[in-house]
Amino acid sequence: MGLVYVPNKTNGTTYVYDSTNYWDKEKKQSRSKRVCVGKLDENGNFIPSKRLMNPVVPQQAKQGPVPSTTVKHSYYGATYLFDAIGESLGITADLKRCFPEIYKQILSIAYFLILEDRNSLSRFPKWDKTHRHPFGNCIPSQRSSDIFHSITEEAKERFFHLQGKRRMENEYWAYDTTSISSYSESLKQVKYGVNKEHDPLRQINLALLFGQESGLPFYYRKLAGNISDVKTVKNLLADIDLLGLGKVKLVMDRGFYSEKNINALYQNHVKFLMATKVSLKFVQQELNKVRDNIRTRANYNATYQLYSHTTTTAWDYSQERPYKGDVIKDTRRMYLHIYFNGEKALEHENRFNAMLDILESELISGKRNSEHEKQYAKYFEIATTPVRGTTVTAKQDIISKAEKDYGFFALISNEIKDPIIALETYRNKDLVEKAFGNLKERLNLRRTAVSSESSLEGKLFVQFVALIYLSHIKKKMSEKELYQSYTMQELLDELDVIEAFENPGNALRVGEVTKKQEGLYTS
Structure with missing residues (x-):
């Protein structure tokens, strides 16, 4: 069930309908039944229909959970955890607002992808028989395809906006891309490109934006397989603006560096931290000044076992103005952080x-x-x-020239002044790499075999929703040091055995919960 808003073009009134989905066995397709429950006034406030103002109340109505209509017992412990996470992170509420007719199906498929590690959706009917989940009914393969087809770009963008607003302000957002191999020959964006896992198949690329403090993803975009990282920043900034995410701070690796991208970040007033090649001219100029004296006690950090030096430099900023046919040139303040790691230098030399x-x-x-x-x-x-x-x-002169920069690396930022804070912020970017690992391994996205654009778009979105849950669990397990005792799969298995019992006319009854399981929930 869900609310659907339908504007009447004749009188300008927006009517609100309660829509219920069902499966038409004869036509073999999803259908919906709508009942008008009210309308919106000029200010957008809901006005219930007269029928709802005086509802008929069953004489034997019970307070509390809705009584069951079937006799059933099913596994509930892990899905109960997901329900709680969805409520606390606003995932359920945001999905309901954006996909009122199918949000429960989206949640159920996401739960299945998390618990049935790397298994195909063709196994959902078997999983449905043994698990309690939001939709509560079987979703066969054809029905899941229909769900993927119905996930629109407009609704996805609204979900990204809602989730982005829930993330912590002033945190850095890690941005990166990965390649996903595909067997499909019909998808337009499947191209040969630089495959980050050296897979010989054609591919699509996936860009992901990840909050470093929250530990959660909230934006992704599918790209053609032949698009390089450096070309994606312009559209990323445009998407951030369209989503209305406000002040933005990005951390990126050196594959995104270009003069145009740095100028665009300054132009859009985006705070950034980015790795860059030490071979660049402006980096070499500063590196040559400190190359021989960076290894001092004052520059040494024992935690990371490296030396660091920061200098404030001026970036030669330029901005083309097509509407005036000119170019603005100025300087912008930039912090250049230079690091030397002796162990890395020896490794590179060997x-x-x-x-x-x-x-x-x-x-x-x-x-x-x-x-x-x-x-x-x-x-x-x-x-x-x-x-x-x-x-x-x-040619010793050439060899010496190649070796002189071994062990050095550089970061640039227009905000972070301290080299160690910059280093820690940049290293937190590995959250994105681990997220990509979860997508490819646990959520079965290493290679995609879907044959239609809409199916791929919809499936990617549901896998992205599942990734939010996985990322939250991973963060909590790390904070509570649960990885010392469990893998993620072991923790979910520990909870998944808790059963729920349904009987007609009675509220849901949960089976026995051990102290160990209680401890995991409270963690």
Whole structure:
């Protein structure tokens, strides 16, 4: 059941209907039955119909939970946890507002995806027989496809807006993308691109925005598989503006760096923290000033076992104004954080020397690899004579130049002044990587086999909803140090065995709960 608002074009009145979905066995499709329950006045306030003003009250009505109509016992402990999470995070309320007709089905499928680790939705009917869940009825494969088809872009954006408003203000939002391989040959956005898991299949890309303090995702966008990270920032900023999310702080890796993107972030008054290559000219200028003296006691941090240095620099800002046909040029303040990690420097040096050993061996043995020709020419002088054969001499100046930046890395920000706070904020970005892991592994999104655009869009949204629950559970388990005793699956299994009993004319009765289970709920 859910409320549907229908404007009357003739008189301008918006009528409110109570809509109930049901499955038409003859037509084999979802149908709905609507009953008018009132209308909205000029200020948008609800005015109930006269029928509701004087309702007929059953003489034997009972207070409390709605009595059961069937005899059934089912597993309830884990879904009860999800119900509580959905209420506390506003997920249930927001889904009900955005998808009044199908929000319970969305929740039930999300619950199934979490509990039935990596299993196909074709197993939902079996799961339905043993579990209590929001929808309370079976959702066969065809019905789940219909649900995915009915999830509109407008409703999704409204959900992102509502969830974004619930997130903590002034926190940094981690932004990243991942690649999802696909077998489909009919989806328009499935393209060959840079696959982050080196999968040879074509792919789509998925961008995700994740609150670092809340530990929760609240926005995603599907991208064509051949779109690079650096090209996504412009549309991200446009989406943030459309969603009305207010003040924004973003943390991104160096794949998103470009002069255009930095200018766009300044232009949109977005606070940012971003990794960048140390080879960039403006970074090299500052790095050369501190390269030989950054390793001092004053710059050392024992927690992270590295040295850091921060300088305030000026960013050469430019903004094109097409409507005036000119370019604004100015400077903007930027903090450049430079770090040196001796362990990383040694690791990079050893890896580099191992590569040089392979190249030299291939040259001397005459077993050259065509893919290494550029590297041969870059790092070695090669001479071949009839008497002496092939001689190989390393270009030490080139090698030394390549090694000089080993162990150094850099972050830039227009807000964070302290290098260690910047480092900690950036390292929290791994929440996104773990979220991608949950999507691909636990929520069965490593490879998608859907054949229609609408099915893919809808399924991605439901998996995203499931990801919010998983992220919240993960955060709580980390805070309470529950990972010392449980994996996430073990914790859910511990709760999932709690049963609920339904009998006609009686309220729901919950089975026995152990002290250990009570402790998990209160955690």
